[in-house]
Amino acid sequence: MTSARLKRVEESATIRISNIATRMIKEGTDVINFSLGEPDFDTPKNICDAAAKAMYEGKTHYAPSAGIPELRAAIAEKLKTENHLEVTEKDVLVTPGAKQAIFEIMMGALDDGDRALLFDPAWVTYDACIRFSGANTVWVPTVPERGFLPDNFAEYINDKTKLIVVNSPGNPTGGVFGKKTLQCIADLAIDHDLLVVSDEIYEKIIYDREHISIGSFDGMQDRTITVNGFSKAYAMTGWRLGYLTAPPEIFKLLQKIQSHSVSSATTFVQYGGLEALQGPQDGVKAMVDRFKMRRDILIDGLNKIGIECKKPDGAFYAFANVSEYGNGTEVAERLLKEAHVAVTPGIAFGASGEDFIRISYATSIDRIREALERLEKIFA
Structure with a gap:
């Protein structure tokens, strides 16, 4: 049953x-x-006011499944200027939270029997979503003494491996991947023709370090799915608003999943997200x-x-x-x-x-x- x-x-x-x-x-x-x-x-009050204003102006109807055009354009601009990703608004999918984005990615990119690499320890929902898809999680050990950074992990890759999950800054350790570590991951992804899912939800909560998006590396534009959202940086957890950008072929699949499941993120909430990006920081x-x-x-x-x-x-x-x-x-x-x-x-x-x-x-x-x-x- x-x-x-x-x-x-x-x-x-x-x-x-x-x-x-x-x-x-x-x-x-x-x-x-x-x-x-x-x-x-x-x-922040300006974000709440923007969402309330949108609601009272009647922006309470269905939104386009991929998100309102204004927010998609603002996210694309943010990704270009802050993360150095070459994207347009057509490459952005607004989701009801970054968690939904992760779920859609695993369902859209993985098949039964595929393998996805997680750096151990990792946020609990990555493994759950991988399992939902019918794929298998491969746990890659990290080095606690080095801030839980992955070491040599090429041995964990085989012909069933489909993707690698990167979470920096990370949950649960707070670890941050530097350029050297990310370049190693990028090189292996290119050599073995793998996707990289880069969850950057904590990018702005970083101390005396620089956040680097792996999707900005040479050769990674067409194999990186970048996930982010508003929950952590703008204290908007209950708003359920996230986003992703992905290569065109994968993007179409993810948009299909969203349109047949949650439809879209809440309409007036998206105007709050727009204010979060464009308002005072x-x-x-x-x-x-x-x-x-x-x-x-x-x-x-x-x-x-x-x-x-x-x-x-x-x-x-x-x-x-x-x-x-x-x-x-x-x-x-x-x-x-x-x-x-x-x-x-x-x-x-x-x-x-x-x-x-x-x-x-x-x-x-x-x-x-x-x-x-x-x-x-x-x-x-």
């Missing part, structure tokens, strides 16, 4: 932990929730500066307690090694039960995360300090 395809996919560990924490909070427990990857800032910088302060307080505090954790170069996650106190699952359960601090077990993101926990520092400095005090009582 149920689809065999769905049996290949496990429940999201991040959502499960968050649901438990939410239930405890409703029952009256003071839980500090570090489990979800969501900025705690409000969406001060809010983005202020938010990133705040995240950096939180990162420094959290990482310094963890290391003082004795929990090994390197400073991430991007996103808003700390991936902490808790092997001295047990594996990541054991520690996460203990923290929730004894300290009322919700974190995500690292194993949720791949086998290499077994001894780690992911801490999302998308919460206030006061709550971070309080959480550190609770952790110290447990581990000191």
Whole structure:
């Protein structure tokens, strides 16, 4: 009575932990929730006003499946000027969130039995979408001491390999791929005729590093699918607005999937996205500066307690090694039960995360300090 395809996919560990924490909070427990990857800032007022204005002007009807022309043009301009990608508005597909873009890509690019490479650890939904498509995930180990960067991974490629997923800055580690690493990935993709899916949703949340789009490298224009969105940079998680750009042949397939599934992103929400791109960017910088302060307080505090954790170069996650106190699952359960601090077990993101926990520092400095005090009582 149920689809065999769905049996290949496990429940999201991040959502499960968050649901438990939410239930405890409703029952009256003071839980500090570090489990979800969501900025705690409000969406900037100018963006809200633009969406509201569009709604009250009657822009509540169906939008073109690929997105309203104004937003597609603004995204194309952004990709050209900031990411150095040679695209036009006809190459842009606006989606109901970047997660939907990832889903459409895996369904459109992979067949049963194909192989897709993920750098371990990786965001949980990549593996789920690969499995939905009928393909198989190949987990490529990374080097924690080098910021979870991939090392020599050519041996993981064979004639069934179809694509490589790149996420920089990355979830769950906050790792950032430099030019050398990206060039290595690009060279292998070209040599083996592979697609690269580059998820750049955290590109603006980066600290003292430069974000580089692999699609801008020589030879990568026709084999890179670039994904981005508004959730993280503009604190618009609930708006569900993302986008992608892809080579023409693949783009047509993805547009077909969208038109027969979700139809389009919400019409008036797209006008909010247009304002996000074209309006003031001060809010983005202020938010990133705040995240950096939180990162420094959290990482310094963890290391003082004795929990090994390197400073991430991007996103808003700390991936902490808790092997001295047990594996990541054991520690996460203990923290929730004894300290009322919700974190995500690292194993949720791949086998290499077994001894780690992911801490999302998308919460206030006061709550971070309080959480550190609770952790110290447990581990000191």
